[in-house]
Amino acid sequence: MRYELLLKGGHVIDPANGIETITDIAIRDGNIAVVDTDIPADSAQQCLDVSGLYVTPGLVDIHVHLYATPGNRDAWAGDNSILPDGFSFRAGTTTMVDTGSAGWRNFADFRHRVLDRFTTRTYGFVNIAGFGMATMMTEQNVHDLNVDECAAIAREHEDVVVGLKTAHYVMPDWTSVDRVVAAGEKARMPAMIDFGHFKPERPYYELVSERLRPGDISTHMYRGPVPCIDEQGHVYSYLREARERGIRFDVGHGAGSFCFRNAVPCVEQNFWPDSISTDLHRMSMNIGMLDMPTTMSKFLVMGMPLADVIRLSTIEPARVIGRPQHGHLSVGAAADVAVLRLDEGDFGYMDSFGGVLRADRRLFCELTLCDGQIVWDLNGRSGADYRTLDPEYGVRDVEELIRPPQA
Ligand SMILES: [Zn+2]
Known part of the structure; x- marks a missing residue:
């Protein structure tokens, strides 16, 4: 046998x-090992027929929350976090990036508890706020938004850190943005901005036109208060100009950051994201956002071609975080693979504010491989009809099936 696994006909x-x-x-x-037509089925230990399905690189979701810190009822994203493997593979996701749930004071703990422990490939942005998103207040304490400490922690953990983050800032000044950009400059990494409460003193157009550097990321790009469409119905030119100068735009759907009112005209007028991402946490995963295939399906039904939906969910986000080793199926690359099914029917999609778009197509994740291992298998494709198995299958080597005496 030359191969362990063969995906055939996808x-x-x-x-x-x-x-x-x-x-x-x-x-x-x-x-x-090989991407080619007609690889013989008997050349692999296991051959899975995936005809009729789409075979894509494992999805790269660069906006999730993975630092579960139970115990604080008032906590924000920290306490709303989920653990990676339970929610990644079922969605086709093999690489996840935590966006600032932990800050420079507790990033080492986050790494120890989460980033170093799961099969999903995980990375993180370090929050400029010392304790990250532990509570709403931790991200408001300007005395703890520390440029030098944040940059130092990012460099110390540079194998798993992809950038720096600020989020949820409510004050009407630029402190959190300016400090996270300064920390990014010092650590030579991108900054990701969740713009928090929009205030007239610090308009969004100034953020992407002047404050951010090329390579920095504006997440929640289709939030309600983001000015996307002018009075003539056109995408504002400041957005295209910001993209021209290298600002990256991330979806970060979440429970309060995706509005069809903004997304539909932007997608129609080709103002697309650089990265389709979920902002996955326990508040977004059950209503509205749901998961990565649902978020991707929204872009598909808004008019984006499927190949672009896949590109913006795999290789492009991998490039945004400076990890281009992920998000493709090149020979020699780790076998991180998603197998997706595109169904036709009557489907409803909801944004973060109750806005619904009905459409006739939807992606589902059938199968996920991480490092060549089958880690999600929706329809039992990797097994066999149980009637064809050994009459006593299911009894492991270390135990025996002891039958009761016959009457
Ligand atoms: Zn988030």
């Missing part, structure tokens, strides 16, 4: 390599 979409065709993928030693 419609492969691998935007990083310009592949969009029906072909097979063979996996050896956890890596992509």
Whole structure:
């Protein structure tokens, strides 16, 4: 047997390599070994028929919250966090990035408890606020928004840190933005901005036009208060100009940051995200946002071609965080793979504010591989009809099936 696993007959979409065709993928030693048509089924220990399905790189979700800190009822994203493997693989996601749930004071603890412990590939942005999102107040304490400490922690953990973050800031000044950008300058990393409460003293257009550097990321790009569409119905030119000068725009759907009123005309007029992401946490995952395939489906039904939806959910976000080793199916790369099913029917999609868009297509995740291992299998494709198995299957080597005496 030359390969451990063979995915046969799927419609492969691998935007990083310009592949969009029906072909097979063979996996050896956890890596992509061959991408070719008609790889013999008997060349692999296991061959899965994925015809009729889309085979894509494992999804890269660069906005999630993974630092569960139970015990504080008033906590924000910190306490709303989820743990990665329970919610990543079922969505086709193999790489997740925590966006500032932990700050420079508790990032080492976050790394120890979460980033170093799960199968999902995980990275983090370090919050400029010492205790990150532990409570709403921790992100308001300007005495704890520390440029030097934040940059130092980011460099110390640079193997897992992809940038710096500020979020939820409510005051009418630029302190949190200016400090996180300064920390990014010092650590030579991008800053991600959740603009918090929008205030007339610090308008959003000034953030992306002047304050941020090329490579910095504005998340929650389709939030309600973001000025997206002018009175003539066109995408504001300041947004396109900001993109021209290198500002990155992230979806970060979440429970309060995605509004069809902004998203639909922006997608129609080709003002697309650099990264489709969920802002996954326990408040967003059950109503509205739901998961990565649902968020991707929204872009599909708003008119974005499927190959672009996949590109903006795989290789582009990997580039935004400076980790281009993820998000593609190149020979030799780790076999992180999502197998998606595109159904036709009557589906409803809801934004963060009760706005619904009905449409006739929806993506579901059938199968996920991480490092070549099957980590999600919605329809039991990796098993066999139980009637074809050994009559006493299910009894492990270390135990025995002891039958009661016959009457
Ligand atoms: Zn968030």
